[in-house]
Amino acid sequence: MKIVGIVGSNAAFSYNRLLLKFIAKKFGNLIDVEVLDIDKVPMFNQSNDQTNSEAIQHLNKKIVAADGVIIATPExxxxxxxxxxxxxxxxxxxxxxxxGKPVMIVGASYDVQGSSRSQLHLRQILDAPGVNAVVMPGNEFLLGEVHKAFDEEENLKDANTVQFLEGCIKKFIRFINVVRIVDAPDGMKDVSSTEDLYATGKIDTTIEGIDMEAEDWVEQAAVATGAVEGDAYVKLDRGILTVNQLNYFLNSMPAELTYADSNNQFLYYNRMYEAEDMLASRTPAQVGNPLAQCHPENAFSSVAWVIQQLRSGKEDTVRAHVPTHGPDKFVVHSYQAIRDDEGNYLGINEYVQDIKPIIDWYLKQTGQQLTGGDVDAVSGATEKVDTVSGATAQG
Amino acid sequence: MMNLLAIVGTNSDQSTNRKLLQFIQKHFAEKANIELYEIKDIPAFNKPVDKTAPAEVQDLSDKIREADGVIISSPEYNHSVPAILKSTLEWLSYTTQPLIDKPVMLTGASYGRLGSSRAQAHLRQILDAPELKARIMPSSEFLVGFSLQAYDEDGKLSDPKKIEELEGIFNEFIHFVDITNQLVSANPSQQKTQSFSWEKNE
Structure with a gap:
C-alpha cells in the first residue's frame, strides 16, 4: 500500500518529519511511506496562480498516485x-x-498538547468541499513533549506509544479499504465471500495432489500430468507450434499476461521480466497459488467483485488504471473473461499494459492533441471540478 | 479621536473584504481614524533563527502598537483563514508580539451564503493563543454573505439592515477599545517578546 507522508512544517528541522520517517521505517512491513516536504511550495495567492509550479505538481502527482496520505502537523x-x-x-x-483520498492526521509538539488544537483545525480544513479528503475518524495520535520522545537512532522511546501508533496505522489500512469499498462501483458491502479465493473447489482441469502453495508447483504439476515441453508439438485451434515456440510467442506479447482458472487458481504468466521490472510483479514461485495468496486480504473484496462481473457474464472485460509508475506510464490492468465455445467461464486473462506509448503514437500519427487537462493531460483530463467552494471564490 | 488599524486578511487583488474595510473606513470617519493595511507583501513565515522580524513585519508591528485597536477582515478558505493571514500572525507571534492585549474586532465577507463564519471561528481561536493574546471583542460577529452583490457602485453596503448591524457592533467596539485599554494598563500581560518560541514551550 502506497502512502504519502506530508510534513506539515517548512522548518529546516521538524519533529513531525522525524515522526513520519519513524513511521516509514518502523511500519515498512505494513505500508510503503514516502515522506514529502512542503518547504518549496509558494505562498498561496489566488491572483497569481502557480498551480503548475514544480513544487505543487510534485505534491499533486504523488498524492494522486498514493492509496492514502498521512499529514503530520505541528501547532x-x-x-x-x-x-x-x-x-x-x-x-x-x-x-x-x-x-476522496483517505487521510490520517498525526502531530507532534513541544508542549504537552501534542498539536491537539491544530489537529482539530486540520480536520475541519480537510473537510472543506474544495479539499474533500476522507479523514479517518478517531485514532488521534498526539505526541506531546516531542523533544524528549526520540532516542539517538530517531526511534520513539516509549513502547506504549509505538504500540498505539501501530494500532492507528493498522486501522488506517482498514480505513483505506473501507473508503475503496465506498467508492467501488458496487460499493456498500464487502463482497469477498462471493468468490472462493482460496480455490478450495475443483474443476475438470485442476491438478490434484500437489500443494498449491509449493514454490515448485509448476515442476511438480508437470511431472504429475506428464506435461510436454521444449520441442514437443502442440496442436492448437488453427495451428501447430512447439512448446518453445508457444512460449516465445506469448513472451513477445505487448502485455504482461496472467491466466487464473475458474477455480481461482493462478496457473500461468508470460515471464518476460523479473518481478521488479514488471508493471504488475509476479514471481515464478507464485504460480499455482490460489488467488487469495496473490493478493493482500484488504483487496479480496475488489478481486471477488471483478471475478463476479466476468463469471456472471455481466462484463467481458473490467479495466482499472493502476497509477503505480508515475506520470510517465499509464498502466492499465484489463481483466478479460476467458470463455469456451459455449460461453462457459473458464477463467481470467489479466493483461497489464502501459498504454501511454500507444496513445502518444496515435496522437502523433493523426496530428491530434488531448485537450482539457493543462495540468496533467493524462490523469487530469477527465474530471470537471467544482472550484466554487474551494479556495477560489470565497471573497 | 481613536486610531484603528484595519488589516485586509487576504493577498488577493480582488477582495470583498478590502471593500468592507474601505466602507467601514469611510462610514465611521467621524468616529475613528482608520488606516487600511495590506499584508500581501509580507513574506511566507519561516522560523527565523535570530527571531528578527523582516522589515515588512516590523512595519506592520509598529502600526499595530501605535493603534488603539485593530480590525481584521478575513475571507474563508477551506473552512479557515487564508494562509497569508495565518503567516502574518505567525510572524507577529514569533517576533514582536504587538497583538498582546490589543483590542481586536473581526469581520468577514464571502461570496457564498455563510459569510466566512467558520474562518472567523478559527481566527478567534488563533488570536486567543497565548503568544498572540489579542483581546478579541466577545459575543460579536459581523458576516457579509453573497459579498459580490452586497455593495452599490460607491462601495456602500446596499442593505440598510446590514449597515445598522455594523453600526451597533462598531459602536460597541469603540467602547470595548476604551475599556480594554484601561483594563490592560491597570494589569498588563507579561510580554514574552524575544523569548517566545514554540520550541521552548515546555
Whole structure:
C-alpha cells in the first residue's frame, strides 16, 4: 500500500518529519511511506496562480498516485502552520488531488498538547468541499513533549506509544479499504465471500495432489500430468507450434499476461521480466497459488467483485488504471473473461499494459492533441471540478 | 479621536473584504481614524533563527502598537483563514508580539451564503493563543454573505439592515477599545517578546 507522508512544517528541522520517517521505517512491513516536504511550495495567492509550479505538481502527482496520505502537523497559534495551510489552498484551488483520498492526521509538539488544537483545525480544513479528503475518524495520535520522545537512532522511546501508533496505522489500512469499498462501483458491502479465493473447489482441469502453495508447483504439476515441453508439438485451434515456440510467442506479447482458472487458481504468466521490472510483479514461485495468496486480504473484496462481473457474464472485460509508475506510464490492468465455445467461464486473462506509448503514437500519427487537462493531460483530463467552494471564490 | 488599524486578511487583488474595510473606513470617519493595511507583501513565515522580524513585519508591528485597536477582515478558505493571514500572525507571534492585549474586532465577507463564519471561528481561536493574546471583542460577529452583490457602485453596503448591524457592533467596539485599554494598563500581560518560541514551550 502506497502512502504519502506530508510534513506539515517548512522548518529546516521538524519533529513531525522525524515522526513520519519513524513511521516509514518502523511500519515498512505494513505500508510503503514516502515522506514529502512542503518547504518549496509558494505562498498561496489566488491572483497569481502557480498551480503548475514544480513544487505543487510534485505534491499533486504523488498524492494522486498514493492509496492514502498521512499529514503530520505541528501547532502554531492553536492552528496548523501557514505553510501547510498554503499547500492545502493550492491543492484545492485548480486541482483537487485530495478529493476522496483517505487521510490520517498525526502531530507532534513541544508542549504537552501534542498539536491537539491544530489537529482539530486540520480536520475541519480537510473537510472543506474544495479539499474533500476522507479523514479517518478517531485514532488521534498526539505526541506531546516531542523533544524528549526520540532516542539517538530517531526511534520513539516509549513502547506504549509505538504500540498505539501501530494500532492507528493498522486501522488506517482498514480505513483505506473501507473508503475503496465506498467508492467501488458496487460499493456498500464487502463482497469477498462471493468468490472462493482460496480455490478450495475443483474443476475438470485442476491438478490434484500437489500443494498449491509449493514454490515448485509448476515442476511438480508437470511431472504429475506428464506435461510436454521444449520441442514437443502442440496442436492448437488453427495451428501447430512447439512448446518453445508457444512460449516465445506469448513472451513477445505487448502485455504482461496472467491466466487464473475458474477455480481461482493462478496457473500461468508470460515471464518476460523479473518481478521488479514488471508493471504488475509476479514471481515464478507464485504460480499455482490460489488467488487469495496473490493478493493482500484488504483487496479480496475488489478481486471477488471483478471475478463476479466476468463469471456472471455481466462484463467481458473490467479495466482499472493502476497509477503505480508515475506520470510517465499509464498502466492499465484489463481483466478479460476467458470463455469456451459455449460461453462457459473458464477463467481470467489479466493483461497489464502501459498504454501511454500507444496513445502518444496515435496522437502523433493523426496530428491530434488531448485537450482539457493543462495540468496533467493524462490523469487530469477527465474530471470537471467544482472550484466554487474551494479556495477560489470565497471573497 | 481613536486610531484603528484595519488589516485586509487576504493577498488577493480582488477582495470583498478590502471593500468592507474601505466602507467601514469611510462610514465611521467621524468616529475613528482608520488606516487600511495590506499584508500581501509580507513574506511566507519561516522560523527565523535570530527571531528578527523582516522589515515588512516590523512595519506592520509598529502600526499595530501605535493603534488603539485593530480590525481584521478575513475571507474563508477551506473552512479557515487564508494562509497569508495565518503567516502574518505567525510572524507577529514569533517576533514582536504587538497583538498582546490589543483590542481586536473581526469581520468577514464571502461570496457564498455563510459569510466566512467558520474562518472567523478559527481566527478567534488563533488570536486567543497565548503568544498572540489579542483581546478579541466577545459575543460579536459581523458576516457579509453573497459579498459580490452586497455593495452599490460607491462601495456602500446596499442593505440598510446590514449597515445598522455594523453600526451597533462598531459602536460597541469603540467602547470595548476604551475599556480594554484601561483594563490592560491597570494589569498588563507579561510580554514574552524575544523569548517566545514554540520550541521552548515546555
Amino acid at each position: 502554531y497559534n492553536h492552528s496548523i502552520p501557514s505553510a501547510l495551510q498554503s499547500a492545502l489552498e493550492w491543492l484545492s484551488f485548480k486541482i483537487h488531488p485530495l478529493d
